Amino acid sequence: MRSRKVALLAALISALACAPVDGPRQSVERGDGAPPSASAPAAAMPGAPGIGDTDFPKDGNGGYDVSHYDIAIRYTPATKRLDGVTTIQAAATQALSSFNLDLSGLDVRQVTVDDTPATYTRQGDELTVRPARPIGNSSRFAVKVSYSGVPEPAKDQGNLGTYGFVPTADGAFVASEPNGSKTWFPANDHPADKAAFDFTITVPAGVTALANGEMVGQPTTAGGKTTYRWRERNPMVTYLATATLGKFELRQGRTPAGIANLAAADPRFKSSLDRLYTTTAEVTDHWTTVFGPYPFGSTGGVVDDYAAGYALENQTKPLYGGFDPGESIIVHELAHQWFGNSLSIRRWKDLWLNEGFATYAEWLWSEHKGRRTAEAIFTQYHSRPATDPIWKYPPGRARPDDLFNQSVYSRGAMTLHALRKAVGDQTFFQLLKQWAADHRYGHVTTDEFVALSERLSGKELDALFDAWLFQPRRPS
Ligand code: ARG
Ligand code: ZN
Numbered sequence: 493m494r495s496r497k498v499a500l501l502a503a504l505i506s507a508l509a510c511a512p513v514d515g516p517r518q519s520v521e522r523g524d525g526a527p528p529s530a531s532a533p534a535a536a537m538p539g540a541p542g543i544g545d546t547d548f549p550k551d552g553n554g555g556y557d558v559s560h561y562d563i564a565i566r567y568t569p570a571t572k573r574l575d576g577v578t579t580i581q582a583a584a585t586q587a588l589s590s591f592n593l594d595l596s597g598l599d600v601r602q603v604t605v606d607d608t609p610a611t612y613t614r615q616g617d618e619l620t621v622r623p624a625r626p627i628g629n630s631s632r633f634a635v636k637v638s639y640s641g642v643p644e645p646a647k648d649q650g651n652l653g654t655y656g657f658v659p660t661a662d663g664a665f666v667a668s669e670p671n672g673s674k675t676w677f678p679a680n681d682h683p684a685d686k687a688a689f690d691f692t693i694t695v696p697a698g699v700t701a702l703a704n705g706e707m708v709g710q711p712t713t714a715g716g717k718t719t720y721r722w723r724e725r726n727p728m729v730t731y732l733a734t735a736t737l738g739k740f741e742l743r744q745g746r747t748p749a750g751i752a753n754l755a756a757a758d759p760r761f762k763s764s765l766d767r768l769y770t771t772t773a774e775v776t777d778h779w780t781t782v783f784g785p786y787p788f789g790s791t792g793g794v795v796d797d798y799a800a801g802y803a804l805e806n807q808t809k810p811l812y813g814g815f816d817p818g819e820s821i822i823v824h825e826l827a828h829q830w831f832g833n834s835l836s837i838r839r840w841k842d843l844w845l846n847e848g849f850a851t852y853a854e855w856l857w858s859e860h861k862g863r864r865t866a867e868a869i870f871t872q873y874h875s876r877p878a879t880d881p882i883w884k885y886p887p888g889r890a891r892p893d894d895l896f897n898q899s900v901y902s903r904g905a906m907t908l909h910a911l912r913k914a915v916g917d918q919t920f921f922q923l924l925k926q927w928a929a930d931h932r933y934g935h936v937t938t939d940e941f942v943a944l945s946e947r948l949s950g951k952e953l954d955a956l957f958d959a960w961l962f963q964p965r966r967p968s
Contacts, residue, residue, distance in 0.1 A: 536626035539591035541618050543682045545839050546891035550617065551671050552682025553592040556582040556633075557729055561730075566717075566940070567737060569699065569776025570798040572659045574598070575640040578677045579685075583654055587629045590622040594674035594681035596656075598641040606637050617674055637678045646672045646680040650893045653801055662758075663737030665798035667811050670840060670895060673730040683719040684838045684935065686727035693735050702756055704733060704807045706789050723770055724807055727933045729836050732807040732893050736794055741765050743790075747773035751779065752790035754809070758797040764816040768793050771819055775826045782856065783827070784925045787834035787932060792821065805850070807833050820854045827853030832841045835931045842938050843890040844961065848904020855905060873902055878966045907960035910967070914956055915949035925949050 539674040540553025542548070544607075567574045580593070596617045603612045605623035613620045618635070627633050643657040643664075656672025658665040666676065674681045690708075693701035697718045701711075705724030712719050740756040743765055747753050753776070755769035776791040792809045800813025803821055805828030812821065831853075832846035855866040876882060885891070885899035887907065912920040927936075927944055942957050959967040 507790075517542055535629075536587040536589040538588050538620075539586065541592050541620075543680065543684050545682060545684070547840050548671065548682070548718075551594065552680050552685060553594065555586045556584050556627075556680070558582045558680050558685050558687040560688045561677065561679070561733070562690045562692075563733070563735070565676070565735060566694040567664065567735075568637070568696060569659070569663050569737070570696075572642045573640065574643050574676065576656070577636065577638045579634055579636040580678070580680075581632065581634050582680075583632050584627045584629055585666075588623075588627040590620055593619045593621065593635070593678040594637070594671070595619045595637070595678040595792070596646065596674040597644045598639045598676075601638040601640065603635065603637050606633055606931050607636075610666050611636070615630070615833065619678055639678070639812070643676050644704055646675055651896070655800070657735075658798055658800070660738060660796065660798045662739045662797075663695070664735070665738075665796045665800065665811070665813060666734040666736050666801075667800060667804035667806065667813065668733065669731040669804055671731065672712070673733055676735070677733075679730045680786070681730045682727040683731065683836045684839075686729050686836060686933070687731055688726065688933075689724045689728055691722040692719060692736055693722070693737070695737055697864075698735055698739070700742070700756070702734070702736045702740065702754075702809060704728060705810060706808075707753065713748045724788075726807075726834075728807045728833070732805065732833060734794075734806040734809065734811060736796055736809075736811060738796060740794070743769045745769075747777045747791065749777040751776055751780075751786055754790060754792035755794075756809075757795040760797045761795040761816060761890035764795050768795060768812075768822070770815060771822045772826065775819075775823050776829075778857075778860065779826055779830065779853070782921065782924065783830040784928045787829060791826065791829070793825070802941065805829065820857065821853050823857040830928045834933055835928060836934070836935045838935045838937055840895060841889050843895055844887045844900050844904035844907070845936055845938060845941065847896070847901045848887060848907055849912060851901040852908040855909070866909055866912070870906055873906055874966075876966075880966075883966040885963050886962045886964055888957070903960065910947060910956060910960050911953070914953065915945065915951060919949050 495613040542550050544625050559819025562579040565576040594617055601608045603621050608624045611622045645654050645656040645658040647654040656668050656675030671681050673679045689896055691703040694717050695701050697713050697716050703722035705722055708721040709722050741762050742756050744754045753773050757765040772793050780786050788808045790808050790920040793810045794809050798814050803812045803825050805825040810825035827850040831849035855869045859865045882899045882903050885897050887899045946953050
């Protein structure tokens with residue numbers, strides 16, 4: 493009897509809280525003369541629908557900063573249906589009357605803020621949440637979103653291909669750069685806001701779930717379903733979050749230097765597994781000698797059978813989309829663990845700080861292996877004719893309609909080689925380590941990299957960076 497009454501009361505409260513938005517609370521925001529109550533700061537305003545990246549005006553949101561995502565999903569490959577409950581811990585950076593999350597498709601069933609039902613509206617990929625009471629500036633709050641539906645990957649933006657949560661025959665391929673996380677969980681979906689992540693993933697028994705970080709406990713099976721728990725305790729941007737699902741062959745152990753290593757391959761790529769495992773180990777250990785300590789709790793890689801046409805440096809577990817990864821792409825994705833993942837960009841225009849560095853890492857690897865030197869590779873690129881498109885696209889300002897242009901990769905790498913020649917090997921390699929150490933788990937901008945280069949070298953380097961990063965012509 494008693495619990496029945498409690499349930500009725502709860503239903504009543506939630507019905508009241510979900511009532512149309514012009515309840516009494518509204519007077520606070522409308523400023524129509526009603527005195528604000530003591531607990532409702534009069535200055536509460538809606539958070540901005542974007543985080544402030546003018547190239548991607550709707551990506552991310554304003555007014556709060558996320559510290560933790562708890563993502564609990566159930567997924568059934570046969571029906572492609574996803575049921576999710578995502579709980580976000582955040583701190584307000586202004587007094588908030590409402591705030592947005594990014595979410596694309598999927599049906600929202602309920603939203604609570606600090607366990608109290610909140611009203612919400614949806615428009616495009618924006619989910620606007622209006623808590624029962626405004627949130628004070630600097631207050632911590634927890635927003636829980638219950639949702640379900642058939643996830644639709646993102647695929648309509650220029651030359652990004654298909655990304656986000658991509659259903660496959662046996663599960664899902666999940667690679668979300670630049671803004672596909674909203675296809676499977678509500679998020680502040682922009683790299684300027686990093687957070688720790690916990691994943692609880694329930695799939696039919698026989699399906700493996702691979703998320704970021706390390707497994708928590710052992711998977712548990714009941715009623716034909718297996719639940720996996722994964723935790724990434726280090727800060728991570730949303731686009732690196734993954735829950736790649738399917739049938740996988742696994743190999744796990746440690747690198748020679750002692751870093752936990754997990755390789756996974758779809759049965760179709762079973763023959764890739766051992767090489768993926770050993771190359772990942774060797775490369776991860778090598779990069780620690782060049783870039784400094786490995787930033788995360790484990791390394792690894794996943795080969796899935798979805799032909800994405802690209803790989804993504806998912807934190808701790810780069811994902812290779814439908815091909816047997818060769819050494820240089822493994823080298824590239826693992827270099828991103830430092831440059832892109834531990835050090836993240838605040839604005840997409842600075843993408844060369846990810847891709848130029850990871851591409852230069854490929855050149856360094858070639859040199860390390862006694863194959864072509866970075867200088868030889870640089871010279872080959874530099875000798876491309878002045879009419880080559882690489883010279884028209886300044887890599888220091890990645891374009892929103894062509895983010896992953898080859899210039900961002902190759903001319904970005906050439907910029908680093910030009911810098912190396914200008915400052916000398918000793919300063920250059922000291923700079924790589926210092927850069928990674930100074931901004932470990934944080935954010936970076938091009939200006940900060942230029943400043944550190946000048947400080948360590950004692951040289952004026954504006955002209956060099958300007959020619960290589962910002963001019964629409966071939967540097968001499
Ligand atoms: N960062 C990835 C790499 O370096 C590329 C991701 C491309 N994303 C996409 N949606 N096509 O290899
Ligand atoms: Zn890359």
